[in-house]
Amino acid sequence: MTDRLPEVEARRASVQELGSVTDVMRSLAAMRLQQALAALAGTRAYAGVVAGALAQAVSLQDDAPARWPQNGHGGGQADVLLLFAPEHGFVGAFAERLVDAALAAPPGCLLWVAGQRGAALLEERGRPPVWTTAMATHTDAVTATALRIAEALYGAAAQGRLGRVELLYGRTGAGAPPEPVRRPLLPLDLPRARPHPLPPLTNMPPRDLIARLVDEYVFALLADAAMESFAAENAARLSTMMTARHNIEATLDELTATARHLRQEQVTTELIELVSGAEAMG
Incomplete structure (x- = not known):
C-alpha cells in the first residue's frame, strides 16, 4: 500500500488548490x-x-x-x-x-x-x-x-x-x-x-x-x-460555494488521515526491512 502515498499526496494538493479557488469565488x-x-x-x-x-x-x-x-x-x-x-x-x-x-x-x-x-x-x-x-x-x-x-x-x-x-x-x-x-x-x-x-x-x-x-x-x-x-x-x-468548501474540508481530512496512515506504514516496513537485514548479516 505504500506505493499509493504519492498518489494520495498529489490528490490532496489538488483538493487544496480547489479549496483556494472555492474561497475566492x-x-x-x-x-x-x-x-x-x-x-x-x-x-x-x-x-x-x-x-x-x-x-x-x-x-x-x-x-x-x-x-x-x-x-x-x-x-x-x-x-x-x-x-x-x-x-x-x-x-x-x-x-x-x-x-x-x-x-x-x-x-x-x-x-x-x-x-x-x-x-x-x-x-x-x-x-x-x-x-x-x-x-x-x-x-x-x-x-x-x-x-x-x-x-x-x-x-x-x-x-x-x-x-x-x-x-x-x-x-x-x-x-x-x-x-x-x-x-x-x-x-x-x-x-x-x-x-x-x-x-x-x-x-x-x-x-x-x-x-x-x-x-x-x-x-x-x-x-x-x-x-x-x-x-x-x-x-x-x-x-453553493459554502457547501463546496465544507465538502472540500471533509475530503482533505480524509486524505490527510490516509496519507498519515500510509507514511506510518512505510516507516514500519522500512524498520522491518532494516532489522531483517541486520539479523541476516549477523
Missing part, C-alpha cells in the same frame, strides 16, 4: 451580494419617486386611463414571460428552479431571457427563448441590462406584437435561499393621487407627461427586478 459572491442588497434600496426608492410623480401626472388629466397601454389583445399580439436568470453557473439548483417556473407558462406565451445560463437550460429542455440578452455580472451593469430589455419591449410594443408582460426572477431574504418570484409588468396599472389644491407645475401636456413617466416607471421596475435577480444569483452562488 465565495468571497466574490459575498461581496457582490452585499453590493446588490445595498443598491436595492436605491432602485426601490427610485421606483417609488417615479410612481409618485406618475400619480400626480395622472391626476392632471380628467380622462386619464386606468391602465397603460389601453389597447387590448389583437391578432398579432402575444404574451411575454421575461425571465431574469444567472449569467454563469455554480448556483446549485437555483437556475433549474427558475427554468421550471418559466416552463409552466402556457405554450402560446413567448419566453424572453436575460442570462445565458437560463437560455441554455431552456434550450436543453426543448423550449428555446425567442429573445435573449446578457444578464448583469456586477451592480454597475444592471442599468444597462434594464435599458436593453426596455428598448426591446418598446420596439415590440411599437410593432403591435406585445400583449401582457410578466417578470420572473429570484428573490433572496435575510439568509433564506433565493426563490422564484412572478410580477406583472404590462399593462401597467397607473397609480392615482388625490387631487391637490396646488397642482404641480408642468411644461408639457399631461398626456405626454404620463407617457414619459410610464416609460421611466417601466424602466425602474425592470432595474429593480434585475437587481433582485443579481442579488439572488450571488446568494445562491455563495451558498
Whole structure:
C-alpha cells in the first residue's frame, strides 16, 4: 500500500488548490451580494419617486386611463414571460428552479431571457427563448441590462406584437435561499393621487407627461427586478460555494488521515526491512 502515498499526496494538493479557488469565488459572491442588497434600496426608492410623480401626472388629466397601454389583445399580439436568470453557473439548483417556473407558462406565451445560463437550460429542455440578452455580472451593469430589455419591449410594443408582460426572477431574504418570484409588468396599472389644491407645475401636456413617466416607471421596475435577480444569483452562488468548501474540508481530512496512515506504514516496513537485514548479516 505504500506505493499509493504519492498518489494520495498529489490528490490532496489538488483538493487544496480547489479549496483556494472555492474561497475566492465565495468571497466574490459575498461581496457582490452585499453590493446588490445595498443598491436595492436605491432602485426601490427610485421606483417609488417615479410612481409618485406618475400619480400626480395622472391626476392632471380628467380622462386619464386606468391602465397603460389601453389597447387590448389583437391578432398579432402575444404574451411575454421575461425571465431574469444567472449569467454563469455554480448556483446549485437555483437556475433549474427558475427554468421550471418559466416552463409552466402556457405554450402560446413567448419566453424572453436575460442570462445565458437560463437560455441554455431552456434550450436543453426543448423550449428555446425567442429573445435573449446578457444578464448583469456586477451592480454597475444592471442599468444597462434594464435599458436593453426596455428598448426591446418598446420596439415590440411599437410593432403591435406585445400583449401582457410578466417578470420572473429570484428573490433572496435575510439568509433564506433565493426563490422564484412572478410580477406583472404590462399593462401597467397607473397609480392615482388625490387631487391637490396646488397642482404641480408642468411644461408639457399631461398626456405626454404620463407617457414619459410610464416609460421611466417601466424602466425602474425592470432595474429593480434585475437587481433582485443579481442579488439572488450571488446568494445562491455563495451558498453553493459554502457547501463546496465544507465538502472540500471533509475530503482533505480524509486524505490527510490516509496519507498519515500510509507514511506510518512505510516507516514500519522500512524498520522491518532494516532489522531483517541486520539479523541476516549477523
